[in-house]
Amino acid sequence: MSTPPRRPAVAGQFYEGDGAALARQVESCFTDARGPGTLPTRQRSAVRKVRAAVVPHAGFVFSGPIAAHAYRLIAEDRPPDSVLILGVDHYGASQGASLSQRPWLTPLGPTPVDPELVAALRKPPVDVDEEAHRREHSIEVQLPFLEYVLPHPRFVPLEVGFGPYRFLEEVANVVRSAIRGRDVLLIASSDFSHYVPPATAERLDRMAIDQILARDPRGLYDTVTRNEISMCGIAPTTVLLAALEGSDVRPRLLRWGHSGEVEKMREVVGYAAIVFESPDERSPVK
Numbered sequence: 149m150s151t152p153p154r155r156p157a158v159a160g161q162f163y164e165g166d167g168a169a170l171a172r173q174v175e176s177c178f179t180d181a182r183g184p185g186t187l188p189t190r191q192r193s194a195v196r197k198v199r200a201a202v203v204p205h206a207g208f209v210f211s212g213p214i215a216a217h218a219y220r221l222i223a224e225d226r227p228p229d230s231v232l233i234l235g236v237d238h239y240g241a242s243q244g245a246s247l248s249q250r251p252w253l254t255p256l257g258p259t260p261v262d263p264e265l266v267a268a269l270r271k272p273p274v275d276v277d278e279e280a281h282r283r284e285h286s287i288e289v290q291l292p293f294l295e296y297v298l299p300h301p302r303f304v305p306l307e308v309g310f311g312p313y314r315f316l317e318e319v320a321n322v323v324r325s326a327i328r329g330r331d332v333l334l335i336a337s338s339d340f341s342h343y344v345p346p347a348t349a350e351r352l353d354r355m356a357i358d359q360i361l362a363r364d365p366r367g368l369y370d371t372v373t374r375n376e377i378s379m380c381g382i383a384p385t386t387v388l389l390a391a392l393e394g395s396d397v398r399p400r401l402l403r404w405g406h407s408g409e410v411e412k413m414r415e416v417v418g419y420a421a422i423v424f425e426s427p428d429e430r431s432p433v434k
Contacts, residue, residue: 153253154278158285162207163292167255173208174296178220182405183213188223188297196225197425199397200334202360202385203293204419205236205286210407211339215293217402217421223297228333230262230302231294232269232323234384235287235337237280237309245319246277246307252288256295262302268326269306273318280307286337286381308383313369316383320365320390327391336388338381340418346408349418352377353404360422361399365389397424 164170178187201218204211237246249266251258270276281287287305294301308319327334340356341349356379359368365386372382379385401422408416 151250153251153258154248154281156254156288157283158288159255162285162289163212165255167257170255170292171296173212174292177208177212177216180213180216182403182409183216184220188220192223192227193225196228196331198222198225198333198423199395199426200336200388200392200424202336202338202381202388202420202422203290204339204421205289205337205381206339206407206417206419208289210410210417211419214403214405214419214421218423219293219297221402221423222333227298227301229331230265230304231298231333231335232265232304232306232327233287233290233335233337234387235284235305235307236381236384237284237307238286238380239283240309241283242280242307242309243277244309244311244315245274245322246280247274248278248281248305249276250278252291252303252305254288254291254295256292259291259295260302262304265304265326265330265332268330269304269322271322273315274306274322281305290335290337308387310383313366313386316365316369316386317390320387323387323391324393334388334391336381336384338379338385340377340379340420342378342380342417343415344378345414346406346416349406349416350404353379353418353420357401357404357420357422360385360389361401363389363392363399365393392424396427398427399424
């Protein structure tokens with residue numbers, strides 16, 4: 149008997165609830181003035197340079213065009229075998245680091261989970277907890293983009309709760325071991341500063357982004373916590389950086405922006421699209 153899919157929690161809220169309307173909305177994120185400006189190419193490279201990305205997860209109207217900068221580059225590469233999405237625990241539902249092993253449904257259809265990668269990740273402190281994912285949106289909002297830019301995506305959702313740096317390092321060790329020898333694209337889902345004036349958001353977010361560009365997981369964790377930067381995805385982004393330690397990828401900031409670019413507001417939420425690319429065009433070795 150097949151496993152019932154995880155049903156969307158924020159369809160019709162964070163993004164369009166109808167499949168055709170959602171496809172048009174995703175396309176509008178690419179063509180938006182805050183986005184790349186054009187739809188992704190349908191001509192793919194024979195290699196894959198983008199190995200990881202940090203992308204936002206707010207409503208598509210606000211953060212979708214920023215996220216589209218990273219997904220445009222993903223669309224140009226050879227598709228990965230699997231995508232591991234590291235999400236946020238906004239509701240305190242996770243007991244630490246929670247996997248889902250069900251297919252996930254959006255108005256564009258179901259996205260299957262990679263069972264072999266789930267099995268490789270299922271080591272302490274990481275385990276399966278379907279209930280932890282029921283309300284959480286940070287992973288879900290990435291799926292319409294993945295479904296649009298990849299022909300037949302398989303993915304694994306891993307929700308990472310905030311905790312001491314040592315805990316995040318343990319999760320990163322599990323991730324690093326699980327993806328070794330596999331062709332996996334890593335995505336950390338994160339918004340940056342929340343509900344501060346635009347100039348404050350830019351100043352604080354730059355502090356965090358500088359640590360990401362330096363590929364310094366401990367520096368990012370300490371900078372965000374010490375300066376009380378309201379970066380909701382500090383846990384998954386720290387895990388991503390720590391999991392990439394020892395690799396030769398190079399980070400690149402594609403765009404930073406905030407919700408006040410969409411409509412006038414005194415306090416904004418900051419967003420960034422960052423990719424980590426192979427330094428040359430060698431195809432990743434499985």
